[in-house]
Amino acid sequence: MSSIPLKVYITPFAEKGAVEAQKWTTDAAKAALNVVNATWAKADVAFVINDFVMDRPLDMAKSARSRDRDLLDVLSLRHQPENLVHIYLVNPIENLKAGGCSYVDSNPEPASFVQWYGNVDSNGRAWAHELGHLMSLDHVQIDYQNEKQAAALVNNLMTEGLGMGKDLTDKQLGSAKSSKLVKRFSG
DSSP: OEEEEEEEEEOOEEETTEEOOOOOOHHHHHHHHHHHHHHHGGGTEEEEEEEEEEOOOEEOOHHHHTOHHHHHHHHHHTSOOOSSEEEEEEOOOTTOOSSEEEOGGGOSSSEEEEEOOSSHHHHHHHHHHHHHHHTTOOOBOOOTTSHHHHHHHTTBTTBSSSOOOOBOOHHHHHHHHTSHHHHHHOO
16 A cells, blocks of 8 residues: 655634634544545555644735635745645635645645535545545546436545545546556655
């Protein structure tokens, strides 16, 4: 089984210097990671937290946080790249229609942010989804006019939006196993 090391930053937000109460804790992150690993075990991939960092607050207007790629850029530029996957755990973000954001195919570096959803399964599912992007998986588009296709994909982990599915196709599992990220840490 490939073991991929994570550096997890619990990053509070602030606005105009007023720090917001942080939702994520190390215990909540560990519980969510159990959901992540149960999902990715099918691909013989495990994620291991090598380091927790209680990050300094990110002072950013609430209106700017919903631009997911911009937020990930700001978060990742605060730290030097290293031989770990950087995961930024942040509070819920108004008007963000996704669980977080990742650099697809780990390019330019393996980093993601995951917003807080308030329960272990939702937090873990969103985190597992973002890690899927780091392992080269794209969103699954569902054609709800095609009932057979919709039924087969509605519970897929990589379905776009705020679903709760954790299923992966054989093709997705194969793509994850052969991704640059897994190869980088597999030996």
